[in-house]
Amino acid sequence: MGPLARFENVGLRYGTDSEVLRDLSFRLDRGAFMFLTGPSGAGKTSLLKLLYLAERPTRGRLTLFGTDVGAAAPEELPALRRRVGVVFQDFRLLDHLNAFENVALPLRIAGVEEEEVAAHVEELLDWVGLSRKRTARPKTLSGGEQQRLAIARAVINRPDLLLCDEPTGNVDPEMAGRLLHLFQELNRLGTTVVVATHAMQLLPRIPAATIMRLERGRMQDPSAYLHGSDDRAAATLSAAEGV
């Protein structure tokens, strides 16, 4: 089984602007936990956009779930997107839907039967501690509750890949720890997790994680940020040197 994602000299530009991502070459293994770090404007969000297929590479080759994203037909993309869960920094919950409906959204889009939807959503709302708020609108929830709701929506259909953009940016340290624990649990269940953050203090809390640092759209030497097993370190180093 090949890697979950493979980047080969990938570049990305918006319109006629200069490239926001340049010459990215690495692989993301199935079951990996990766921190994506770097200063604001380094290209972390753009890299996530490539992974959740909001953008396609303007240069190079990105293979996701074995599919060449650049060459894929537009009709193939929704099915690939349904294998990715995303937690946005600003949550992006739908205000006209209640908590239950927001979490149910990915399952309903995927055409899952309503009985199954109800069972899964109830279970997940309970898991993130929001079962009592099932009928609440997102605007009436606290920041932490919205965060957990966004995570529940991202993982409800058991995605192969979970992407989190600055998930701890709006929460206190205790909540940040709990969120990381949550991601770790999902990772243990087999989900590949990529967390974009510039909160460096979080990195040691997941010793097994690989770390990628971006700066001005380029991947920097990851060895300075590595933790965890030698295998992962070797994998990441080899990725940095080219696939």
Added chain:
Amino acid sequence: MARWAPRAERYRYLPAEPVLRTSLPWLVALTVLLATLGMAVGLSLVGGLTALGNQMSGGFTIQVADGNPDRRDERSQRLLSWLADREGVVSAARVPGDEMQRLLEPWLGDTDLAGVLVMPAMIDVELAPGVEARRLAAELRSADPDITVDSHADWFAPVGQLGTVLAVLAMGFAVLLLAAMAAIVVLGVRAGLGRHREALGILHVLGAEERTIAGLFQYRFALTALAGAAGGFVLAVLLILLIAELVGGLGSGLLLSAGLSPLAWLLLGTVPVVAVFLAMMTSRLTVQRALAEQR
């Protein structure tokens, strides 16, 4: 939400929008009202002129001008006898003198014309449907070269042509109105896409198919157009019935013959259906095109 609504609508993927609070149903109602009236004018012109044309083209008038009254009567009688033996002639009769007197009265007053003017003998000929008036007229002229034959179809032809042009213009007007409505739908859909950009972006990331989004807009615009088209059509029908009532009061044969046939009513009924279908398809194609541009 009805079970037959698309999945996307049942699950309220996009915020609900009260249909009648937007301008679109009112614009559709106005479009359908005007298009239906335009079609009604066109169809009644076509119907009326066809009926009149059929009535007119099946006949002609023979004038026998002769200063000698006896010879005039004799020639007329000979022509009537000749016509009586012809197949396809429904009736042939000389116009009575008092009838001619009545026809000329507006110009010449109630003077007894028989003593003042030498009047030609007039013979009205009515033919069975399908009989060629021109051929029969030519045969008559060869039988009596001094007669004048006025084919009704000849003087009716320009009127018929004008009527056809007006009918085509009226129906073209209806088609243009429907095209304008489609353009309004395009603008409405684009505004809707802009208004729901954020929600659409989320649905996109969550893996919603483009056809799901397009179906959602199609359903919404179909409902909106249905509300507007129904209202506009009902109003148009009421106006047509009112005009028909007024025309009936005038007692004009020409206007009465321009009434709408059952087939014409059936065709009018297609206007709101076409409007709704047009709104549905336009909205679907607009969304698909917009989403394709964003790929």
